[in-house]
Amino acid sequence: DQQVKQNSPSLSVQEGRISILNCDYTNSMFDYFLWYKKYPAEGPTFLISISSIKDKNEDGRFTVFLNKSAKHLSLHIVPSQPGDSAVYFCAATPNSGNTPLVFGKGTRLSVIA
């Protein structure tokens, strides 16, 4: 049973345009959400996070939006750059230090120059 779902396995976007990556979750206990970026043959690196007390968090070109009622979050990248091409993983946790993150299956973003 997938508690964190990324329903789009891949996404192609032109350089300079907006990339929107979506994530849905089913566990209402989740209240802390993270996005990780992964290049081939490397470990994922932390990108941005959001707590359930907020509905938006912004860091440079990256913005994460959280809609708790819909159990949906999205990552916006504006403007998209070729170096953003990677697999993006959505993750969630009940914000307990000992509770492992639950990851989605990832979305492969390709930014075309």
Place this chain on the structure above:
Amino acid sequence: SQTIHQWPATLVQPVGSPLSLECTVEGTSNPNLYWYRQAAGRGLQLLFYSVGIGQISSEVPQNLSASRPQDRQFILSSKKLLLSDSGFYLCAWSLSGGYTFGSGTRLTVV
């Protein structure tokens, strides 16, 4: 600063052979440690996690095992590898909230 080391980077092993992957963390004490596997089309699957020395929680029943003999050392093992054990294995640590991942081990079982 905290660093995480994972080795080897790549490994090719025959079916039925044993496995030992090691992960060590520097610059922190009593971290939570995790083993994940990325298999084709399956995202990041949690295999084991540990909140302290000798404390291992298993998430997925399989022929793999994990041990934490020291505070900052986490080992993934198997007595007999299966073809289905092929994948990209990632170690990670956390103190609270987000994780820091190692660089991963690409395991191919042939």
